[in-house]
Amino acid sequence: MGADDNFKAFETKPVHLPFRPFFLVAVVDAVLGGSGWLPSAFGLQAFGPAGLSAGDWHRDMLLFGMVPAVLTGFLLTALPRWTGHRAVSPRTTHLLILSWACSRAGFLVVSPSLGLTFSSVWILALLSIAARAVIASRDRRDIKIVLLLAVFCASNGLVAASYQVELALRLALVSIISLVAIIGGRVVPALTVAYVESAGGRIVLxxxxxxxxxxxxxxxxxxxxxxxxxxxxxxxxxxxxxxxxxxxxxxxxxxxxxxxxxxxxxxxxxxxxxxxxxxxxxxxxxxxxxxxxxxxxxxxxxxxxxxxxxxxxxxxxxxxxxxxxxxxxxxxxxxxxxxxxxxxxxxxxxxxxxxxxxxxxxxxxxxxxxxxxxxxxxxxxxxxxxx
Structure with a gap:
């Protein structure tokens, strides 16, 4: 897909844009995750579920909250263009948002493990949506995105089960950095070309x-x-x-x-x-x-x-x-x-x-x-x- 196709203006007719709610909840999780660390920096008790350290709160809210929210919003919007597969329905988006809400409620009200379990379900749903789009369109290029989502989902489940947590956290971080490298490798050069050309310049990468x-x-x-x-x-x-x-x-x-x-x-x-x-x-x-x-x-x-x-x-x-x-x-x-x-x-x-x-x-x-x-x-x- 070329830069022009990647960044042409959006259609004027109303359309479902999955990134909107997920980018909003990503900001919520980002602020909550950052806020949890502030009291403990001065030796005070951080807010959050009982028995959860500030570091764990900070980690879980960001790694298994903010990050999948950004990924969900981005992939649900970008994958239909990358694969040619039909976009997800508003109902699917609402169900995924409900999964996020259950994860947050479970994490804050009941226990971190319950919240992380719901987060695993949410990421698994995103994985199935991405896999269906990639397989149906025979899009070999994006198989690696599906595989990395599977690793990320598995790491979330391991942390929720408190099994091999250090290994699971490294797996989670590796899958995220890999996704950033893959997505960045497409978006960064394409947007650079689009920007330079929109300013009337010429650029060849x-x-x-x-x-x-x-x-x-x-x-x-x-x-x-x-x-x-x-x-x-x-x-x-x-x-x-x-x-x-x-x-x-x-x-x-x-x-x-x-x-x-x-x-x-x-x-x-x-x-x-x-x-x-x-x-x-x-x-x-x-x-x-x-x-x-x-x-x-x-x-x-x-x-x-x-x-x-x-x-x-x-x-x-x-x-x-x-x-x-x-x-x-x-x-x-x-x-x-x-x-x-x-x-x-x-x-x-x-x-x-x-x-x-x-x-x-x-x-x-x-x-x-x-x-x-x-x-x-x-x-x-x-x-x-x-x-």
């Missing part, structure tokens, strides 16, 4: 097929090795190679041509955090006394996932709302706040004496970023068109 395959192989090998042997020297070499290959891949997309568009630039920055995460993970493995694993993980979760979530949601809203690349100060500030949030969290390793200050600053900036996003796009997301 020379994407090397061997380089793309090398990046995919190196990244897959590094992530699989990290899941199985997170501290092995071989994993460190694999991560260093993945960082180099992903940097070479991203350089093909000429991100410097999008400096005047915060949304497109945000996509490049978000993808760049994948490279940083691999590099930091390699440093941790070779010099664990110098750098903790949490630093690399947060480069991925805050930098890559958080930034890409904001930028991709903004891009989809703009596309379907006929906003094109119109500048938005709140949206620009949201991306700046997310970048500052990630840098604040990464500084904790270097300045452990300021843990409380930096952790609370990072959590506050995370909430500010999503609050500004809602300020920029809340009206567009609240509009309902279901025919």
């Amino acid at each position: 020379s994407r090397s097929t061997p380089r793309e395959y090398a990046a995919a192989l190196a990244t897959g090998s590094a992530l699989c090795s990290w899941v199985v042997a997170p501290e092995a020297q071989l994993t460190g070499f694999a991560c260093a190679l993945a960082a180099f290959s992903q940097a070479a891949r991203a350089a093909q997309w000429k991100g410097w041509r999008s400096l005047s568009s915060s949304t497109v630039l945000g996509l490049h920055i978000g993808y760049g955090w994948i490279v940083v995460g691999f590099g930091l993970l390699a440093i941790h493995i070779f010099a664990p006394a110098m750098l903790g694993q949490a630093t690399a993980v947060h480069a991925w979760t805050i930098g890559a996932v958080g930034t890409m979530a904001l930028a991709i949601m903004a891009s989809m809203i703009r596309k379907h709302g006929r906003l094109a690349f119109r500048p938005s100060m709140p949206a620009t500030c949201a991306l700046a706040a997310m970048t500052s949030c990630c840098l604040s969290r990464l500084l904790i390793e270097a300045l452990p004496a300021y843990f409380g200050l930096l952790a609370s600053l990072s959590g506050a900036l995370w909430i500010v970023a999503f609050g500004l996003f809602l300020l920029a796009y809340g009206r567009a997301l609240s509009q309902v068109a279901v025919k």
Whole structure:
């Protein structure tokens, strides 16, 4: 699919847009997940289910709440265009939203395990919808998305059952970073071309097929090795190679041509955090006394996932709302706040004496970023068109 087909204006007749409710609930989960961390940064009791630590609250609300909400909204909207399969019905969207509501109610009122169980059901439903679309259209290119959703669903189930939790969390993170790399590899260069051409410029992206395959192989090998042997020297070499290959891949997309568009630039920055995460993970493995694993993980979760979530949601809203690349100060500030949030969290390793200050600053900036996003796009997301 070319850039023009990817980003042509949305039809004028009313249409069901699944991303609207899911992007809204993603913001809700993002704010709840960030808020849960703030009290504990100063040694206070965080709110949430009894017996759940602030870290677990923070992790579960974001990893198994916000992330699947963004994925659901994006994939339900994008897959029909990618596969040619019919779009999901409003009823299906409503049932998925009900699954999210049950997950939140179970998590907050009954127990975290019940909430995570409902979350597994929700992700399993998304998996079945994606698999049906991909299989029916014989879309081989998107089989990997279905497989990664299956891994993510399985990891959610393992955490819900409190079985091999550390392994399950690595599986979840690996599947998410892989999905970000795949989706980013389509959206980032296509939007870069669309933006430059909309501004009257010319741009040609020379994407090397061997380089793309090398990046995919190196990244897959590094992530699989990290899941199985997170501290092995071989994993460190694999991560260093993945960082180099992903940097070479991203350089093909000429991100410097999008400096005047915060949304497109945000996509490049978000993808760049994948490279940083691999590099930091390699440093941790070779010099664990110098750098903790949490630093690399947060480069991925805050930098890559958080930034890409904001930028991709903004891009989809703009596309379907006929906003094109119109500048938005709140949206620009949201991306700046997310970048500052990630840098604040990464500084904790270097300045452990300021843990409380930096952790609370990072959590506050995370909430500010999503609050500004809602300020920029809340009206567009609240509009309902279901025919």
